Amino acid sequence: MAQDDKFKKLVSHCKEYGFIFQSSEVYDGLSAVYDYGPYGVELKNNIKKYWWDSMVQMHENIVGIDAAIFMHPKTWKASGHVDAFSDPLVDNKGSNKRYRADQLIEGYMDKIEGKINKEITKAKKRFGDAFNEEEFRATNGRVLDNAKKHEAVRLRLAAAMTNEDMADLKAMLEEYKINCPVSGSNDWTDVRMFNLMFYTQLGNVAGEEGKLYLRPETAQGIFVNFLNVQKTTRQKLPFGIAQIGKAFRNEIVARQFIFRMREFEQMEMQFFIKPGTQKEWYAYWKEYRLKWHTALGTAPEKFRFHDHDNLAFYADAAVDIEFEFPFGFKELEGIHSRTNHDLSSHQELSGRKLQYFDPQENESYVPYVVETSIGCDRMFLAMMSNALQEETVPDAKGKDSTRIVLKLPPALAPNKCAILPLLKNKEELTTKAREVFNKLKIHFKCQYDEKDAIGRRYRRQDAIGTPYCVTIDFDTLEDNTVTIRDRDTLEQIRVSIDEVAEIVSKKVDMKHLLA
Template identity: 65%
Template sequence: MEKKEDKLKDIISHAKEYGFVFPSSEIYDGLAAIYDYGQLGSELKNNIKTYWWKAMTQMHENIVGIDAAIFMHPDTWKASGHVDAFNDPLIDNKDSKKRYRADVLVEDHIEKIRQKIEKEVAKGQKRFGDDFDEVQFKATNPNVLRNVAKIEEIENRMRESLEKEDLVAFKQLIDDLEIACPVSGSKNWTEVRQFNLMFATELGSVAGDSSKIYLRPETAQGIFVNFLNVQKTGRMKIPFGIAQIGKAFRNEIVARQFIFRMREFEQMEMQFFVRPGEEMKWYEYWKEQRTKWHLALGLGEKNYRHHDHIKLAHYANAASDIEFNFPMGFKELEGIHSRTDFDLKQHEELSGKKLRYFDPEINENYIPYVVETSVGLDRMFLSVLSASYHEEKLSDGSERVVMNIPPALAPYKVAVMPLTKKDGLPEKAREIIDTLKFDFNCQYDEKDSIGKRYRRQDAIGTPYSVTVDHQTLEDNTVTIRDRDTMEQERVNIDVLHRIIDEKVSLRKLLTA
């Protein structure tokens, strides 16, 4: 566990040092759970967006994209259920004056019990050595069984109180477990109350004329309210999809784990409109398609798993998460949901406008069902950083930090380096950049020894480094170095474009 936490710290530190991610407003000591993407981070982020957008729209004739406004009519959020039901249970400690999510306090308590189980297992392993049978040990050891029963009882009580919205019972659970404030160590808690996660503001500059509106907590509703606009203007036939990339805002009580959970974040969502009764076929189709999209990046199949929801949201009849093995463990990366006709039906009722589709094939008017794919862009970014960051010991005893970012997503595709700053080598290097820069993001690098420059490019994930030396001026050849293998090859300048393109083209990912 400690090793994983250390890896997250290393990634955060590396991301700041090399210009991937900065704490927001850092000169004013930052703002909790808000981050800025630096010069390399914004390039990587844009490349992830491009990969998603092309895979969704360019590769599918029946999916188009929109860009809806962040501000929406407040009734939008009444219809979607966010005004009444978008809440987290909140509790304050009277002594430390710190605010917590009540369910997170209980989950952290459960995690401590889980760690006791792991300690028992480790002791058993030490005692029995090669003869140790972990499954049998967990099924028979009295300490393990007692702790498993404790966890089950706590989870059942928490689930029951949340489902019934019984906040008194939730507070009683916290009291019974004797949970103390991590800061003050005190058990002096307020009552548990519901906290709406939407940021509210006012539209209009004159008090009295202004009305309360919200920063959108998700991007999906911008798609639903534009369903008919897109369908009619694009002459779309069901099944069809609408894709969108955009910012969303949630006033998280406890936002943590770097860019995994932020108050301002970006989503890449696609709502796929289908005939009622055909939603499960398309749900399975999109589960498979989205898994393929992730695996094409080559971040390691073992880093992904599916988690099908047992308890479904009020609007869904099926839901599954693609989880990724982050430094904090397996967490949700993307959700695939069968949302039924809930959203369009709600908007039709509250707006009084018909949101139906006439299907000429079956001669019927109906509200379509929706299958949603929704991936957090910031989480996607963190998954790439986590899987790409490696500290390697080399055969000569030296070490390097390398970011094995999928080449198509790398901020810079190639670095061009003159061996020295004289004899016409810088001019030749810039000449090479001038032929490559129309298709690839290039970096010119002439500072420090060539070895240090290679290390620097490894650390920012540049797939190729090209060195211009005195021989280049004689025969038009350069040395090209591969980031991952560190192998170097002498090639003619004329074939550089083809070599780089073969490795970094998005086509490779899109056809995988």
């Protein structure tokens, strides 16, 4: 199957079987926003549980929180999001290149300054030792003209940036004939202020006062709660705080189905450590997180580490765990050594100490942090794309037929077990099957289905990844045994009804993944 084709099939499979729908579909959808359907939400919840248990339940020094999506605006000042990601962008229609409008104008100002400097150099040569630069600057006509121009541009740019006057930035590009360095064209699109963060209003007073951002990452909720958590749970370094939650980024280009969405869910853990130990913890988490992935049975060659070439301003080491999606190897999870950047910066801006008293060293310091951060939706997509397969299997007459099967790890599958009476027009069978269903549904997610031929029902369960099907036939009525059919091998075993819960539980339980 071609890669494009495979991706297309995955997307329609997700829709057809109720995993993922486009948001607000009846209104033609909303760009890069998706909803999880009945089976999708089960799978997603199972992924979250596997992550949470592996991180929180399995580590006595990791605890969880659930911070609010809204945070004090200063949070994003401290984290660097406000300043670093708010740019006036403009595209040149000739070259289709994108620039920051303010940088283009600054480039123009540099050019004017170049002219002034040229005059000065020329004059220096002419007057020799007698040259007085200050006097020359104050008196030379051409220099004065250019200096005046430079100052005018500078003030206008500053005003436009302060007032976010995008129209004036565009007007400046046109008036000063600032052309695209690539195409030489002056044909610009409108200038747009682009900020990666969404914002909304707190209270009903409009204006800067109540301006609130939707968090672009969950990490800051952990950082600002660092001391609360450490003190209330009496943690000693090293310890971690885990969180699963929504984050929002106004991506310029959000594409590839749920791979890059504007609203998405992160599963993050910040591990607080003694400065100087970051290398070993970074290595520990790198290994632990990869193990979490491969424990699910996904082929190891589907994963690879990718070291960051350009480290973010806060990091001293960063690696991605990449997964081979249908559209190639892409980032699935990040492991970052964030130093003490975040805590220090919150400490500075809030004026509150965010330090840990180390009883062994008998001193206080700002801990270092190693972060693991995985996109829940990306994990979902990885699991789906890895699981969706087409197989050739023999049909009732022994001929080849195509089977579409979702080979999800049993622990993550939306349904664990389907309960199927062999025939629906025999009441003894359906009654018995209902009995079995009611017995099993206490243990794990089950589905009862009596419609259509048994083979079709097996295939339907295959398509949504149900690992086991229990069939009630005429023997069941005699001796209280049923068959359990395995999704992957198609093999059936006959067992007593009383054993089903235990047998299936053992196979679909998360325990063996965590151990």
